[in-house]
Amino acid sequence: MNTIIEFKHARKSYGDHVVIPDLNLKIEKGEFVTLIGSSGSGKTTILKMINGLIPLDAGSVYVEGKDIATEDLISLRRNIGYAIQGSGLFPHMDVEDNIAYVPNLLNKKDKQRTRKAVEKWIQVVGLERDLLDRYPDELSGGQQQRVGIARALAASPEILLMDEPFGAVDDITRHMLQDEIKRIHEQTGVTIVFVTHDIREALKLGTKVIVLEHGEIAQYDTPEAIQQAPANDYVKQLISDK
Amino acid sequence: MNTIIEFKHARKSYGDHVVIPDLNLKIEKGEFVTLIGSSGSGKTTILKMINGLIPLDAGSVYVEGKDIATEDLISLRRNIGYAIQGSGLFPHMDVEDNIAYVPNLLNKKDKQRTRKAVEKWIQVVGLERDLLDRYPDELSGGQQQRVGIARALAASPEILLMDEPFGAVDDITRHMLQDEIKRIHEQTGVTIVFVTHDIREALKLGTKVIVLEHGEIAQYDTPEAIQQAPANDYVKQLISDK
Amino acid sequence: MDFIMDVLTLFHDRADFFLNLVFQHLQISLIAILIATILGLLLGIWISEHQKSSNIVIGIVNFIYTIPSISLLGFLIPFSGIGNTTVIIALVVYALLPMVRNTHTGITNINPAIIEAAKGMGSTKMQILWKIKLPLALPTIMSGFRNMVVMTIALTGIASFIGAGGLGVAIYRGITTNNAVMTFAGSLLIALLAFFMDFIFGRLEKALTARRPNAKRKMFVEIASAAVVILLVFAMLFSNIFGKTDKVIHLATKPMTEQMIIGEALKILIEQESDLTVEITEGVGGGTSNIQPAMEKGEFDIYPEYTGTGWNAVLKEKSIYHESMFKELQDKYKEAYDFSWVSGYGFNNTYGIAVAKEIAQAYNIKTYSDLAKYTPQLTFGAEYDFYEREDGYEALQSAYDFNFKETVDLDIGLKYQSIQQGDVDVIVVFTTDGQLNDDRIVVLEDDKNFFPSYMAYNVVRNETLTKYPELKEILDKLENKISDSTMARLNYEVEVNKKEPKQVAKEFLDELGLLKE
Amino acid sequence: MDFIMDVLTLFHDRADFFLNLVFQHLQISLIAILIATILGLLLGIWISEHQKSSNIVIGIVNFIYTIPSISLLGFLIPFSGIGNTTVIIALVVYALLPMVRNTHTGITNINPAIIEAAKGMGSTKMQILWKIKLPLALPTIMSGFRNMVVMTIALTGIASFIGAGGLGVAIYRGITTNNAVMTFAGSLLIALLAFFMDFIFGRLEKALTARRPNAKRKMFVEIASAAVVILLVFAMLFSNIFGKTDKVIHLATKPMTEQMIIGEALKILIEQESDLTVEITEGVGGGTSNIQPAMEKGEFDIYPEYTGTGWNAVLKEKSIYHESMFKELQDKYKEAYDFSWVSGYGFNNTYGIAVAKEIAQAYNIKTYSDLAKYTPQLTFGAEYDFYEREDGYEALQSAYDFNFKETVDLDIGLKYQSIQQGDVDVIVVFTTDGQLNDDRIVVLEDDKNFFPSYMAYNVVRNETLTKYPELKEILDKLENKISDSTMARLNYEVEVNKKEPKQVAKEFLDELGLLKE
Numbered sequence A, B: 001m002n003t004i005i006e007f008k009h010a011r012k013s014y015g016d017h018v019v020i021p022d023l024n025l026k027i028e029k030g031e032f033v034t035l036i037g038s039s040g041s042g043k044t045t046i047l048k049m050i051n052g053l054i055p056l057d058a059g060s061v062y063v064e065g066k067d068i069a070t071e072d073l074i075s076l077r078r079n080i081g082y083a084i085q086g087s088g089l090f091p092h093m094d095v096e097d098n099i100a101y102v103p104n105l106l107n108k109k110d111k112q113r114t115r116k117a118v119e120k121w122i123q124v125v126g127l128e129r130d131l132l133d134r135y136p137d138e139l140s141g142g143q144q145q146r147v148g149i150a151r152a153l154a155a156s157p158e159i160l161l162m163d164e165p166f167g168a169v170d171d172i173t174r175h176m177l178q179d180e181i182k183r184i185h186e187q188t189g190v191t192i193v194f195v196t197h198d199i200r201e202a203l204k205l206g207t208k209v210i211v212l213e214h215g216e217i218a219q220y221d222t223p224e225a226i227q228q229a230p231a232n233d234y235v236k237q238l239i240s241d242k
Numbered sequence C, D: 001m002d003f004i005m006d007v008l009t010l011f012h013d014r015a016d017f018f019l020n021l022v023f024q025h026l027q028i029s030l031i032a033i034l035i036a037t038i039l040g041l042l043l044g045i046w047i048s049e050h051q052k053s054s055n056i057v058i059g060i061v062n063f064i065y066t067i068p069s070i071s072l073l074g075f076l077i078p079f080s081g082i083g084n085t086t087v088i089i090a091l092v093v094y095a096l097l098p099m100v101r102n103t104h105t106g107i108t109n110i111n112p113a114i115i116e117a118a119k120g121m122g123s124t125k126m127q128i129l130w131k132i133k134l135p136l137a138l139p140t141i142m143s144g145f146r147n148m149v150v151m152t153i154a155l156t157g158i159a160s161f162i163g164a165g166g167l168g169v170a171i172y173r174g175i176t177t178n179n180a181v182m183t184f185a186g187s188l189l190i191a192l193l194a195f196f197m198d199f200i201f202g203r204l205e206k207a208l209t210a211r212r213p214n215a216k217r218k219m220f221v222e223i224a225s226a227a228v229v230i231l232l233v234f235a236m237l238f239s240n241i242f243g244k245t246d247k248v249i250h251l252a253t254k255p256m257t258e259q260m261i262i263g264e265a266l267k268i269l270i271e272q273e274s275d276l277t278v279e280i281t282e283g284v285g286g287g288t289s290n291i292q293p294a295m296e297k298g299e300f301d302i303y304p305e306y307t308g309t310g311w312n313a314v315l316k317e318k319s320i321y322h323e324s325m326f327k328e329l330q331d332k333y334k335e336a337y338d339f340s341w342v343s344g345y346g347f348n349n350t351y352g353i354a355v356a357k358e359i360a361q362a363y364n365i366k367t368y369s370d371l372a373k374y375t376p377q378l379t380f381g382a383e384y385d386f387y388e389r390e391d392g393y394e395a396l397q398s399a400y401d402f403n404f405k406e407t408v409d410l411d412i413g414l415k416y417q418s419i420q421q422g423d424v425d426v427i428v429v430f431t432t433d434g435q436l437n438d439d440r441i442v443v444l445e446d447d448k449n450f451f452p453s454y455m456a457y458n459v460v461r462n463e464t465l466t467k468y469p470e471l472k473e474i475l476d477k478l479e480n481k482i483s484d485s486t487m488a489r490l491n492y493e494v495e496v497n498k499k500e501p502k503q504v505a506k507e508f509l510d511e512l513g514l515l516k517e
Ligand SMILES: Nc1ncnc2c1ncn2[C@@H]1O[C@H](COP(=O)(O)OP(=O)(O)OP(=O)(O)O)[C@@H](O)[C@H]1O
Pocket: A137, A138, A139, A140, A141, A142, A143, A168, A169, A170, B014, B017, B019, B037, B038, B039, B040, B041, B042, B043, B044, B045, B046, B085, B197
């Protein structure tokens, strides 16, 4: 397998506050990497570094071998689906337009195809079709989050960044979504970086798991390896909770 | 014990879409009621009915025996802490001002006391004091959520409405927060209505658990009773997941 | 309440006049609004993307805004001449302030998280602008836009300063002639226009930003948009921008009934007899003093003028003009401006003395000298003004040895009524007053030529006469065809019978056998 | 570039004049801005809470905005008189449009989820307004506010129409006297003021909305706020609003150097000799035609006037005034207006004839009649205008039998230079021209009283004279104290030596021994 995402000595700080001191990381094409770590440890920051939303203070990030600092970010991002923490929906667009946002960026004309795709994705995330003409503020929290996921999936990307995508849904829906995303990963071979704060979810979904501690990688390994040989106390405590 | 919150034939719909068909519910003073149900089942709606943010289409809600439709909503709400789903922070105020919002409404002068209270609450939710002068958009998702909890607690209310308050924090922090909230409940005797989509959390924290299904109460009982005698398949499926 | 009635009556009586002004006003302001909107949006967007330039651009826009309109117009005229273009430029630059700043504020105050989300999806700058920023900034932009619309419609009143028409004509005319009703009527229409446009745009905004627009709302958007587009196209079509063909004669008239009639008659005649098109700038505010400079610049080719006015007001001669000096007048005009006085109409619009017919017949009075004999038995009436003028009553009295039994101050509006009721016997009139078209009144002959002469001619640029040699011949068709009493009769048709100047002109040409079907 | 230099020179030379105007301008506009801000905010907030009324209120505000300023001022004057109050009211109502709409838009477009959160916490309506809505609407409100500031500062130019001062005085004076430099200078200062105020408010906005303001920023907020407050207090203090004590004499002067000097002298004298306070409205645009109505209304108590002007321009007499008619003038003024002409200064500001001293001495010429004998050997110079006037060159020539060797057109600016260089021998002057204060030139005596008489007096309301009997005595102290040549000398001090009118007035009073220490 070849490396699709690579961090080399990446560093990010806000003022005096160093969020990511020195990150080195390789993600292989087709992996399903789950990223777990305590609140504020820098998970969202790492995701946003991949699609260039947060510029580095030092070091570089390579996507498909190219340094994103010198790449055309727009075409890069069109190949990266991004499910934002919370939901990040556009408040002035209805659900349909939100989901169709990326397809519309690429190809405006084929309305029929877009409409079909939208209907497919809304079903994948377990929502009724009659939500399509609602606006974000007319949805419940969990519904908003699922629309956000549908929006990310609708881009049919090669890399999928998902930031706590199932945080606001109930357990039953969550299991359904976990199965869906696993199926999508297996069928399409998309590379997924998936932030979660649920260790069971991380272990269940990930082909690899990253445990983050204060912006540094505590452990990066397969779920099995992590469960068998936790690298330090923090990881131990995490998996004990399972 | 006496009833502190009571719904009588409460009904809410948006257009044709009936969210809460006919809700009858009594909550006793000092209870810790957890409310669980699938995404979109009406949990947030029920919470907002209690503090009058969503007016009823029919029926009534009584808080401390008084019909809130005829009560002074402002003083009612000042006695009800409300941790909003997501976080609902004020974007133009820093963390300190957000937490001090309710204390400041009541008593502006005693700045010192307010400051002290703020420092107490921020510690309770496990955040560093140096976040106090950050603005919401400078926090991670989980940090925002915890500030929202601190804001609700800072009101020192008699009723506490919490809408998926721990949805965005990692498991370790979540355990810490669960213990904190349990402790507060025991020490102060505050009545808590706590929405969650995590059945383990619901069963662990609640003195009573409400299972909501499409806006109707599937079961309302103690955790033990629910585990021993689930009312229907949905409840069964829920607790099987535990 | 009387005042309101007066205003309503005025609207009713001068419906066409006001409609025309409203139309011009709309035309000018809509074009300015269109341009200002585009320009303002572009500038506002540009400075939102280039924050550093925002202070400079807003500074410049502020600066321009503070230029007094009179100075700005004066500054623009050398470049863009008198008329619509100049006014529109001025309106546009004033309109930039609210557009630019509100666009800038609207765009820069969007929640950055939303923009970040759009960026994260791979939107280009343009896509972010169109799909995210502009829709979210819409309320703030519309707020600036709607202020701008009201301001521009109000400010379009200045158009009349430089002969571009619009409702400012009514206001300005009202102010100069001390006619409060007219001023109020003009102001009221501007206010109504502003109110109406704001209402339309308000509804449009609501319909545009509505969630799940129902069929009715959708239809409204369509209708309203269509209406605006039609108005604009209309405005464009009628505007000079596209109308500037080569073979156009620009004709100006002063704000006087008879000038308007003559203007219409000339237009009909010229367009009928040649392939020239005549564009009338009707009732130019300030009359000669504003038409003359525009004639000099070649913006007008022809206008009807009175010899006495040319002599005193244009050539600034101090002496009193009599027709014996016509050659001198011609020569001085040729030398100073290269204009000609051609094809005199035959009437003289000056002061005159009129008496009740009964009296004229009873004493057989035909001339002022005849009148002199009977003055001790007669009452004389004139406006206050006439007694005050140096060349007014006293001079007249001594010239003809008048010695009236009594003299009375009469309001201009009541003069004719008084003589008809027999309150006075003799009144001072203007020789082409519409109300002289009355059997019961006789105008006497000024046999000593006491009053200066104001014969009506066409003043034409020689350049135009050379370029279109056919013109002179056409103008000559009306030479000496209008006597004082004919002119009075035509004025009467318009002022009292409330016919349209155009209609009156047509009927008159028909009467003369000059109208071809 | 020359033009820019001229403007700079003008600023330098008239620094005090412009500074005073800038100050008045700021005073008027700041008060209007303050009131408009409060009123606009209140209205905007009110209609945001009462959505139903918003269309009506905005409609009314639109309507008011469309009233032409000239009509609005005319409408207000009967209620609030001439001066600051009226101007401020007019400015305020025009300023409402941007304030009200932007406040409304800003408040109604806040994310409803945030407001819901605030409600859920138990905030009162007021608390939501102050803690949530206004801070979040601030950018949009500030955008309207800053537009309003620029607009108001620009519009304050109209203040000069009704004698309230401000930089409009310079613009208006420039336009009427065809002095482009002056007009430009006035416009430029308005633009700079607008620019400056917008800058200040921009910085203030930035500082106010800054997160974690550092010490420097905090200081800026404090300094800027302080500056604005000080300016306002200053403006208030100097404004008439509080300055209307009972014992104030309102003195007006026309825009002429000598009037300004006399005005200052009167102020010094009256305030020194009595416990009255004199408030000067300096250089009222339009002169007599605007001062007279204000005198009639009692807004001014006294102003320096010329007999001939009173006779022709105020009483509208047609005949030529000579001093023999003074009694008649007095009587007519008393009857028509109840004003008195008191304490003539002794100088006559009319046309005069001046010759080079050498020539006067060589031929012993003292009077116009003396001059007549030598005219065939002399060259005569005057402005173009003088040859054109009916009572100008030709009349003069025949009255005195002049027969000059040559007559020359001279620009007014070059007249004195020409005679000094010997290009001409005789020139026409105004008898109090500052430049007559020159040894090399002699003004001759108009021994046949050809030119009308324009003796300078004080015109005073009799009411004022009765109320303050001490006044007459004080005015008499200057009676006949200023000859033509003295006036010319004082004018010279101001116009050529660039002294301040006030300084010149003081020195002159001292010279007369009238100044107490
Ligand atoms: N303004 C609205 N218009 C129409 N439907 C609405 C509106 N607001 C909420 N709803 C619907 O009401 C239902 C209940 O919403 P509510 O927010 O109470 O759900 P919830 O139980 O809190 O869900 P979640 O766990 O996802 O937060 C949802 O199906 C939602 O789509």
